[in-house]
Amino acid sequence: MRQRLSASDVFHRVVDCIVRRDGGSGNLGQLRLRLRLPLADRAVDDLARAWAAAGQEAWILGASSGAGLRGAFWRMRGPARLRCERSIASLTALADGHLAGGLDAARGDLVRLGYASDLHDPGVVLTWNHQLADARGMQSLLATLPRLAHGARLGQRWWEGAYRSDAEVPADPAARGRSARAAVDVLRPLRKRGMLRATGAQRNAALPLRLASIALGDEDTARCDARQRAATGRFSELPFLLAGVAAALESICGVGGDLLFPVAVDQRQLPDERLLANHHGFLMLGLAGGLATADLGEAGRALKSAHRTWVGTGATAKLLSAISWFPWTGSWFARYQLGFGRSGLAASCLVSNAGRTLLPERWFGGEVQGVDHAVALPGNPGLAVLFHRDARGLGFDVVVSGQLGERLRPTDFAQAVRHQLIERPFPGAP
């Protein structure tokens, strides 16, 4: 059985190739579910049974990706044989090992689940190749596992063509073609815009990955929310977070030119039951160099305006149409997002905001502290910041790859972002 890759899948397939070219282990996403205490033995057995049941039902979890004259496709030959790994190591060690080990989509290695029983750092790690699905989909899969252990079905219609289709992209080929051609108007000005922070000619490697995670807690989250409201208003969290990242970058690296943020945004229309697919669009938001350093609030409003302009031109739909229409567009856009191979912070940094974590407070009988995110990213730009919310409040994970991690330590950068979001004064801040 075959199924065509969606435009989002194609984008992630290109990124997967770039990560491997940079010596990395593929385009991986990862969820680190942190438990307060290890699970009971019986609960671990339930988890393993549920994971195996998911693979039996959803063949897509074991699909291999290939390419032919009509484009890239998924090939599914039968149920995915999924096994839950059990380790006495810490969750951090187990998860780091998954990231370094990689998952090869061409061989049907798409997902990996591990349980770490270390008393001081217990939890479950789910690692997946991003060609398969986005983080919100995989969170939903984790949330569904306890029901599968008791005989429920996943209920995913993964074999249907529409299952992977991108929201906003016209289904009619003629309309999609027109939308794709219109993407040129979106891409042309981006190309003229100077790429950001090209810091030299040497290439950065995709490995090793260095990570740091921060959860703000209730008090600091409330403070951050109040400051965000004052700066950008309701429903405008993302621009403020981006402004904080921009100011942190400039505080550490200096003001070196305009900044450009490649951002992934959720395109799921709730209730969306298509868990095992990518359903997000792409934003490219520019910010004048030095603005975030001068005034955090003003930078947030400028990014909000850029977001609105991007949405107003229908750029997300046009780009996805173009990626699914012209074979070269996905590759060009991915390379553009990643700075065309320039070193250091050439494309600023990759940012995502996954929003509120979908997992319940208790999972297989264990108390969930929170869920940290991680990615394996290309050597350029070699930096990613992943925002999310859970019981610990607003949190974010910083991932730095290769030699960049020696100059820009993720812990330092995470602290710099935290300072910008909750401490640094700006006009109008409460």
Next chain:
Amino acid sequence: MTSLPIADAVYTALARQLNLPQAQLRARAGEGLDALGLDSHGLMRVLLEIEQTLGLPAGGLDLPDQALESPATMVEGVAAAART
């Protein structure tokens, strides 16, 4: 008091974004927009659709925070913005 076309424009745009039947959305007009599933990206799309439907200048619909509490307050907010 808001005019009917404004309310229709707001509920149509919101219903499309939230993937809800319009009648159901009107019945839940007092509920929080975030509880209904709206996010920042979705709000952008809703505001742009309302601007286009009502023929307002592009980018001119900048609603205050209190207008973004619920579908009902959004109708009031858009009506106030359209008057100015």
